[in-house]
Amino acid sequence: MCFAASKFFSNNLDILQTDHAESAYVSSIRALVMFLGFLFVMSLSHDAINREVENQTIRFLVTKSARSSIVIGKFLGIFLFWLICILCSFIVIGLFAKQIFVFDFLQIMCFIAYAVSLTILISLVIKKPSHTTFASILLGIALPVVGLWSVISTKFISEIIKYILPYYYIVKGGYYIIFPFFLSILMLLTALAIFQRRDL
Amino acid sequence: MKIIEVNNLKKKFKDHYVVKGVTFDVTKGEIFGFLGKNGAGKTTTMNMLTGIILPSEGSFTIGGKTNQEIDQIKRIIGVMPDAANYYYDFTAIEHLIFFSKLKNLKMKKSDLLDILERVGLKGHEKKKVGSYSFGMKKSWELPRLFWGSRKSFFWMSLLPVWIRSQPLKFSNLLKSCPKKA
Numbered sequence: 060m061c062f063a064a065s066k067f068f069s070n071n072l073d074i075l076q077t078d079h080a081e082s083a084y085v086s087s088i089r090a091l092v093m094f095l096g097f098l099f100v101m102s103l104s105h106d107a108i109n110r111e112v113e114n115q116t117i118r119f120l121v122t123k124s125a126r127s128s129i130v131i132g133k134f135l136g137i138f139l140f141w142l143i144c145i146l147c148s149f150i151v152i153g154l155f156a157k158q159i160f161v162f163d164f165l166q167i168m169c170f171i172a173y174a175v176s177l178t179i180l181i182s183l184v185i186k187k188p189s190h191t192t193f194a195s196i197l198l199g200i201a202l203p204v205v206g207l208w209s210v211i212s213t214k215f216i217s218e219i220i221k222y223i224l225p226y227y228y229i230v231k232g233g234y235y236i237i238f239p240f241f242l243s244i245l246m247l248l249t250a251l252a253i254f255q256r257r258d259l
Numbered sequence: 260m261k262i263i264e265v266n267n268l269k270k271k272f273k274d275h276y277v278v279k280g281v282t283f284d285v286t287k288g289e290i291f292g293f294l295g296k297n298g299a300g301k302t303t304t305m306n307m308l309t310g311i312i313l314p315s316e317g318s319f320t321i322g323g324k325t326n327q328e329i330d331q332i333k334r335i336i337g338v339m340p341d342a343a344n345y346y347y348d349f350t351a352i353e354h355l356i357f358f359s360k361l362k363n364l365k366m367k368k369s370d371l372l373d374i375l376e377r378v379g380l381k382g383h384e385k386k387k388v389g390s391y392s393f394g395m396k397k398s399w400e401l402p403r404l405f406w407g408s409r410k411s412f413f414w415m416s417l418l419p420v421w422i423r424s425q426p427l428k429f430s431n432l433l434k435s436c437p438k439k440a
């Protein structure tokens with residue numbers, strides 16, 4: 060699906076092109092992830108934790124493994140799912156272009172890591188799965204809009220937002236891509252701290 | 260030797276104390292019944308001892324580990340929590356595989372099937388738990404408790420239901436359970 064969509068984008072959009080030469084397919088996948096990444100990740104996994112707390116199945120986990128393992132396990136499960144999806148599309152693209160796009164792959168994975176950590180954090184902070192269903196759609200649409208606006212705008216508030224959201228770092232490219240990954244770790248640590256204190 | 264020691268354990272929800280200072284201990288080999296009328300705070304106490312909720316005040320040790328070292332306690336206890344649901348998309352055998360992996364127990368699939376057979380779930384191991392009857396759901400819960408425990412285990416309030424519905428199988432299982440339990 061990623062590949063089909065990237066084909067669509069490569070024919071219709073030439074957004075977010077960076078300086079170095081790269082496949083049109085790659086920049087299309089990146090555009091796809093930047094516009095729809097939050098929506099995909101969040102709508103699929105918004106209830107990763109709160110559903111298990113509501114159903115009390117979390118009690119099977121928390122009586123057997125460390126709370127930190129549960130949060131990290133949730134992160135890895137969701138992250139690896141997307142890693143495999145995107146890796147597959149990069150392999151297909153790599154075969155066509157006869158080139159390996161390592162940097163672009165890492166860049167997208169840093170963005171995905173950010174989205175997954177945020178999803179887990181929201182699934183902890185908002186206790187009702189029905190509320191996170193709504194929140195995931197709302198944020199999935201709002202975050203890319205606000206994020207890209209903050210990169211372009213010169214308003215004071217956008218100066219703050221652009222450092223919090225991953226878009227600025229992706230547009231900047233280069234070593235900036237590590238920042239969304241750091242922010243992801245930060246959110247995951249916050250989620251851990253909240254989960255450690257939570258009655259289940 | 261004391262396997263469980265509970266010292267003045269308290270739990271409050273909002274500003275209301277539900278468990279108001281429980282103190283008791285259990286010696287190794289002892290079978291300990293924890294009784295009280297409805298709403299007395301039994302489940303709340305058990306939830307604190309098994310890491311489901313956090314104590315407001317007081318402390319406990321299990322197998323020499325304090326409540327600060329709850330992750331180490333989890334390795335030596337077997338718990339059948341008072342949970343309202345299961346992973347309904349999982350079959351009985353999938354549950355057992357999942358839980359044994361969670362506890363790092365090296366169990367062969369044939370061992371797990373043997374356990375299911377012993378509680379009378381032979382032939383149902385590949386059915387999704389969502390389609391089980393109430394008694395059947397409790398049946399596959401019980402074996403997990405036994406092999407999950409090395410030093411001590413907790414039966415939450417589900418046990419009476421199980422004994423009532425399957426008295427014979429229960430006594431068979433008790434006979435086959437390790438002596439140290």
Ligand SMILES: Nc1ncnc2c1ncn2[C@@H]1O[C@H](COP(=O)(O)OP(=O)(O)O)[C@@H](O)[C@H]1O
Nearest residue numbers: 272273277295296297298299300301302303304
């Ligand atoms: N999460 C909670 N929030 C508020 N009150 C609770 C909570 N859990 C239990 N209680 C209250 O604590 C009391 C003891 O409950 P519980 O430990 O389940 O009793 P028992 O298991 O002995 O019947 C009850 O009055 C119950 O309403």
Ligand SMILES: [Mg+2]
Nearest residue numbers: 301302303416
């Ligand atoms: Mg109770």
